[in-house]
Amino acid sequence: MIHGESYKPIIAEAAKMAIGEENIYERVFIFELLKDKNDPNAVAGAVGFSVRQPKFYVFKAKAVLLTTGGATLLFRPRSTGEAAGRTWYAIFDTGSGYYMGLKAGAMLTQFEHRFIPFRFKDGYGPVG
Numbered sequence: 001m002i003h004g005e006s007y008k009p010i011i012a013e014a015a016k017m018a019i020g021e022e023n024i025y026e027r028v029f030i031f032e033l034l035k036d037k038n039d040p041n042a043v044a045g046a047v048g049f050s051v052r053q054p055k056f057y058v059f060k061a062k063a064v065l066l067t068t069g070g071a072t073l074l075f076r077p078r079s080t081g082e083a084a085g086r087t088w089y090a091i092f093d094t095g096s097g098y099y100m101g102l103k104a105g106a107m108l109t110q111f112e113h114r115f116i117p118f119r120f121k122d123g124y125g126p127v128g
Helices: 004-019 096-103
Strands: 028-035 043-050 056-060 118-120 123-125
Touching: 028 056, 028 096
Parallel strands: none
Antiparallel strands: 028 043, 043 056, 118 123
């Protein structure tokens, strides 16, 4: 049985083998999407910088997937801090993807959904 914490290394290894390690950029903070000059409804790349070195990156792409996650820090748990470190309250899901998509002209929908953790005696957890 594969547990959630095992998925990332398995998928990362498969990605490295599929696209080549020379095509993987880690620890790059993407802050802007680049619009296609020929098609105003398309994104042609992204701009970012290294969080470890003084490097600036401009990526050109045929397709861009925005997979930054949700905005879990918008809603805080009512408990006194013990839930803040749980994976379903990830500190790096800041909503930056929503901002970049909106700024690039994407239509953002389905924002009426809010995560509510299932609560039970002596605990709580995500319920899909």
